[in-house]
Amino acid sequence: MNQAIQEQPGTKTTERLLYSPGLEGVIAGESTLCQVDEGEAGLRYRGYAIGDLAEWSRFEEVAHLLLIGHLPTQNELDSFSIRLRSHRVLPEPVQRFVDRLQPGLHPMDVLRTGISLLGLSDPDAQDGSHEANLRKSMRLLSQIPLLIAHSYRVMSGTSTQKQDESPDFAQHLLHLVAGHKHGDIGAAMAQVLNVSLILYAEHEFNASTFAARVTASTLTDLHGAITAAVATLKGPLHGGANEAVASMLIEIGSPERAEAWVREALAQKRRVMGFGHRVLRQGDARSAIIQRHAERLSHLCGDHSWYDIASTIHRIMREEKGLHPNLDFYTAVAYLLMGIPRELSTPLFVCSRITGWCAHVMEQQEHNRLIRPRALYTGPAPRTYEPLDRRP
Numbered sequence: 445m446n447q448a449i450q451e452q453p454g455t456k457t458t459e460r461l462l463y464s465p466g467l468e469g470v471i472a473g474e475s476t477l478c479q480v481d482e483g484e485a486g487l488r489y490r491g492y493a494i495g496d497l498a499e500w501s502r503f504e505e506v507a508h509l510l511l512i513g514h515l516p517t518q519n520e521l522d523s524f525s526i527r528l529r530s531h532r533v534l535p536e537p538v539q540r541f542v543d544r545l546q547p548g549l550h551p552m553d554v555l556r557t558g559i560s561l562l563g564l565s566d567p568d569a570q571d572g573s574h575e576a577n578l579r580k581s582m583r584l585l586s587q588i589p590l591l592i593a594h595s596y597r598v599m600s601g602t603s604t605q606k607q608d609e610s611p612d613f614a615q616h617l618l619h620l621v622a623g624h625k626h627g628d629i630g631a632a633m634a635q636v637l638n639v640s641l642i643l644y645a646e647h648e649f650n651a652s653t654f655a656a657r658v659t660a661s662t663l664t665d666l667h668g669a670i671t672a673a674v675a676t677l678k679g680p681l682h683g684g685a686n687e688a689v690a691s692m693l694i695e696i697g698s699p700e701r702a703e704a705w706v707r708e709a710l711a712q713k714r715r716v717m718g719f720g721h722r723v724l725r726q727g728d729a730r731s732a733i734i735q736r737h738a739e740r741l742s743h744l745c746g747d748h749s750w751y752d753i754a755s756t757i758h759r760i761m762r763e764e765k766g767l768h769p770n771l772d773f774y775t776a777v778a779y780l781l782m783g784i785p786r787e788l789s790t791p792l793f794v795c796s797r798i799t800g801w802c803a804h805v806m807e808q809q810e811h812n813r814l815i816r817p818r819a820l821y822t823g824p825a826p827r828t829y830e831p832l833d834r835r836p
């Protein structure tokens with residue numbers, strides 16, 4: 445038994461087992477994918493610092509790092525990108541599902557069901573080998589943006605975008621979800637989206653990844669594990685927080701209203717979305733990176749209002765609660781500036797986290813042990829069974 449865990453506040457030991465509500469502080473498995481550290485090292489993917497990856501890489505390089513295991517050479521990146529582009533098509537049954545969607549559905553629910561359907565059409569559906577899982581992961585990485593964009597367009601009754609053949613993942617995604625963006629501002633938006641995809645790609649045993657690993661640990665299929673992960677990400681305590689932050693910024697509307705709004709929320713003991721973290725109690729290294737990009741994009745767009753509302757909330761939360769923003773907070777500012785519909789904020793998270801999820805599913809299945817913890821029973825003491833006709 446791990447001594448550090450025993451010392452966690454709120455943990456109780458039963459006769460032989462340890463209990464930590466919400467599994468806080470529990471090491472639930474091993475992983476080579478990512479190191480979450482609040483200290484100097486910050487966050488690292490397979491050993492590489494998040495700051496370096498965000499500064500220098502294309503998202504496809506990070507996807508290659510997580511899925512294949514190393515940063516690609518130029519040749520490897522070219523063939524990885526060509527493979528991704530070749531998968532930019534939705535299978536017929538999925539396209540039919542999309543074409544019949546009605547307005548009013550949440551894009552995360554559509555995505556969850558759509559990914560499950562993609563599993564039915566996948567040519568490797570019945571193959572659970574590592575090679576097949578890698579092929580499925582690559583297909584999902586390309587199909588998910590199309591699924592999100594096409595279904596959003598059907599549900600909102602907007603016209604179909606002209607096909608964008610850009611080889612660059614972030615540029616293609618921006619075109620799909622926010623339309624064509626021209627000139628320097630378009631290039632800057634694609635660059636910030638690229639950074640946000642890198643920051644969102646992986647974060648060890650967060651709730652959605654853990655859900656994927658629990659599902660994968662029964663040796664079920666990859667699409668099933670990813671469907672569970674998408675359902676888990678949707679909640680506002682996890683990935684759904686980026687949409688909730690966008691809603692909050694829109695509701696506040698102008699920088700002058702921000703301080704009163706957040707003080708009122710705190711007075712009513714409401715949670716302010718985009719703040720706090722189960723593990724990163726001293727701050728989220730990713731937040732400072734996306735904040736810097738959101739501020740730069742505000743200058744370039746000549747629109748400071750979202751950023752100013754956000755920085756006022758940030759100041760009050762620090763002063764009043766000592767809480768730090770997490771990755772979702774300033775990401776919402778960047779996405780609003782890009783013209784991304786707020787309901788697509790969490791689906792965009794999926795476009796990136798699919799890499800981390802798939803890498804975890806493969807890692808889990810390669811060193812599998814069924815994930816099956818215990819519960820601390822708190823129900824009634826043993827009692828006598830009364831047959832139906834003798835119950836009062």
Ligand SMILES: CC(=O)SCCNC(=O)CCNC(=O)[C@H](O)C(C)(C)COP(=O)(O)OP(=O)(O)OC[C@H]1O[C@@H](n2cnc3c(N)ncnc32)[C@H](O)[C@@H]1OP(=O)(O)O
Pocket residue numbers: 680681682683685714715716717718719720721722723765767770771772
């Ligand atoms: C990509 C991601 O998934 S990052 C997380 C995204 N989620 C959010 O932004 C939602 C808002 N944040 C939260 O709800 C929480 O901070 C969580 C769920 C992320 C972490 O929660 P926990 O580890 O369970 O923290 P916990 O609930 O113990 O909070 C500790 C204290 O901080 C307070 N607190 C935590 N987050 C917030 C918040 N966002 N707003 C106001 N108060 C908060 C709690 O009320 C609690 O105060 P108390 O001790 O006076 O009761």
Ligand SMILES: O=C([O-])CC(=O)C(=O)O
Pocket residue numbers: 644646647649650651721722723770771
């Ligand atoms: O680690 C977590 O609990 C949540 C998070 O920041 C992420 O999934 O990126």
